[in-house]
Amino acid sequence: MTAIKHALQRDIFTPNDERLLSIVNVCKAGKKKKNCFLCATVTTERPVQVKVVKVKKSDKGDFYKRQMAWELRDLTEVDAKDSSKENPEFDLHFEKVYKWVASSTAEKNSFISCIWKLNQRYLRKKVEFVNVSPQLLEESVPSGESQSVAGGDEDALDDYQELNAREEQDISGMMDVCEYAISNAEAFAEKLSRELQVLDGANIQSIMASEKQVNILMQLLDEALSEVDTIEGKLSSYEEMLQSVKEQMDHISQSNLLIQISNTNNGKLLDEIQFLVNYMDLSKGHVRALQEGDLSSPKGIEACINASEALLQCMNVALRPGHEKLMAVKQQQQLFSELRDTFARRLTNHLNNVFVHQGHDQSSSLTQHTAELLLPKHSPLHRELLRYAKLMEWLKTTQREKYEGLSRTYVDYMSRLYEREIKDFFEIAKIKMAGTTKEGKGKFATLPRKESTLKQETESLHGSSGKLTGSTSSLNKLAVQGSNSRRSQSSSLLDMGNMSASDLDVADRTKFDKIFEQVLSELEPLCLAEQDFISKFFKLQQSPPPLQVAPQGEGEELDGGQPSRMAPHGEHRHSMSSEKDLVRLMMNKIFQSIETELHSLIALGDKIDSFHSLYMLVKMSHHVWTAENVDPASYLSTTLGNVLVTVKRNFDKCISVQIRLVVLVRSVQIRLVVLVQSVQIRQMEEVKISKKSKVGILPFVTGFEEFAELAETIFRSAERRGDLDKAYVKLIRAVFMNVEKVANESQKTPRDVVMMENFHHIFSTLSRLKISCLEAERKEAKHKYTDHLGSYVINSLGQPLEKLNHFFEGVEARVAQGVREEEVSYQLAFNKQELRKVIKEYPGKEVKKGLDNLYRKVDKHLCEEESLLQVVWHSMQDEFIRQYKHFEGLIGRCYPGSGITMDFTIRDMLEYFSSIAQSH
16 A cells, blocks of 8 residues: 555656645445545645545556545535444545445544544634544644644655755755765765764763863752742741631631621511501501591592501501511501491491481472473482492491491482382373373273184185195295285284274374383483492492394294293393392382382373383383393393383284284195195105116205295295294205115116215205205215215226236235235235236326226216216326325335336326316
């Protein structure tokens, strides 16, 4: 290797002004062994360039030639493969990865070590050395370019160091003096030896002459040692002195530590005292306000509110551990308790006096409202009392018993006041109502019975029901008769209005309507204002925001005969909190006479004229809806709802004939629906499919579509359609069952096609009509359509590549039995030759021909009404591509490196499918 190194230096690198530092004999990994050399070189000129050169022996002779070179600065990573075991392989990462195998591990390690040293000396860039033994990299290169590369390369670098100018001058002078040195080297060497002996003798004499100076130097050293002993003695004395100082400093440090601990404790104690002073100190002004504050003036009330809040804050302060044991804290808490009890007693007495005084004042002013139908306003009382709202909240928090006692007192006095006012108010309303019908008093109108009209309508409806012969024509007649019956119903109601209007004066009814509206309009703000005041004054939680619910229809009732929104206290029975229940209880006690007086007023109006129930129903329904929008749980909403029940019952008596007529109409409609339903189901069961032609969309499927469209047209404006919904569910179940039955019996058309087309048609119909009761059936139809579409596509696509399918099914079976995928190719029945034979049977032309035949077959199976051909063809294309990718994956895993591929690509398949679809 040394001879090769010198030969490469002489023939290749010296002409290029480069020095060869390391060499390794390598060949490329994984290929035929063609040996070459990797050389690490540096240039002799500055700036120094470091390169890795690939040198290869020429094919024509024994000389070497330079094949490729890389700059060392382009090197990013050196991978030695294994740092613990001997492995001649290594990788160099330049612009790409070069894999090499060295002739020996020692050469590889020497070359990698040289690369590392050159990088450290000349480049110092971050080159990753992976899987390299730390021993090769543990020597660090000293800084400065005067240091050379370690190891054997150091000698190589020293051999080529340049002479400086002085060395060149000395050698030239010596050559000039001894010109014969070149011709007679022995004489030159002998002369140099003689001169060296002369110099040695002179040196010895010089040393002997300097003995006296040596003695003087020794004497000086002895004196210096004595001085050192003196200095050491002084240092020892200083050290003893400093030891005493050290002990004093330690004592001072310990004293400072104790002072610091004392200061810390004093600071913490000060923080605790400041906390107690800041949070448990009540000012003298607050104490004076709580003990003597004026509860009748605004300024006094404001001072009492501030003082009560400060007192509550002091009483609720969260004490730290140990505070409750302090005597000062106990005394302060005792003071707070006494102030709380004193102020609570003063506040309770004052408010009791206010309630009594205000009640008497309001009672005395009632006489001025007797002339008009107006209720006294209590807003001045509310404004007066709301000034104490914050104090009531404080009392509720601190003295619950006194708070509840005040609530009972307020309810007691206000209930007496409101009872007198409401009683007088309703007496005036009754007098005004009685005055509207002086002439007609005692002549109670009765609702006329139009027996002939009812009989005619009934006969016409029954006669039409007997003529039902087919689903479509019968439903058309039903639509016409339904509209006629509704027109007859409206005309009957108009006739009744005309007859009653002839008996009584319409102006009196209008006046009654205004009086009833006035009564409700006066009660509504009174109750809402009182409930709002109770919630604010007694600090009770308000009801939740009203739900936006449309008002209930006037004719709709629950099974118990009461309106669905008028169940007393039922809607919020389980969700109302105790405070909301308290508001409702207080309102019930205060206004306990309103509901009784309203029932009495309604009975009087209905006694005067039964048609008044119409007016009362409209007005009462409107006020109930308004009250529910304001607060569904309010007392007014609940009370008016209860009264509305009575009004609706009176109204029901007036329109009993119309209710019977509606019942008759609905019974005829139900009979028609049941009859059409039975005809439809019978037609489904009698359907017979031709064995020679394809099935397509079944007749009863289109029949159900026509029935649903017509039924939706007729029942669009109907309020109740429960019977129709039941018929829908029964019909669609029969349709589903009979579609599956026909599909199972079909011989010409595949079962999946019959199911797919008919359920697609059903899904489209239900999606278009948006029948809410059939939403589950719509989803089921879509699911069946999707499932049978996929089943039909998979079953049809098994035919074009049948042998290939069978072959790979066998491959998957072997893998499932435990054979490794890469060993499948060693099975006799599934080796590479067998795979090539199977693939050879399916060239692109044959596949296209098979797909064309498949398209024709699918076209024969499908009907034109649903237009599903392109949908099915697109699904087949996706499934075929999925199978193709599956086959390719199996070939890649089970036959790696075989180079076996299909005769056609995915792009070819897409072109086959597109061209076939366009050609047809």
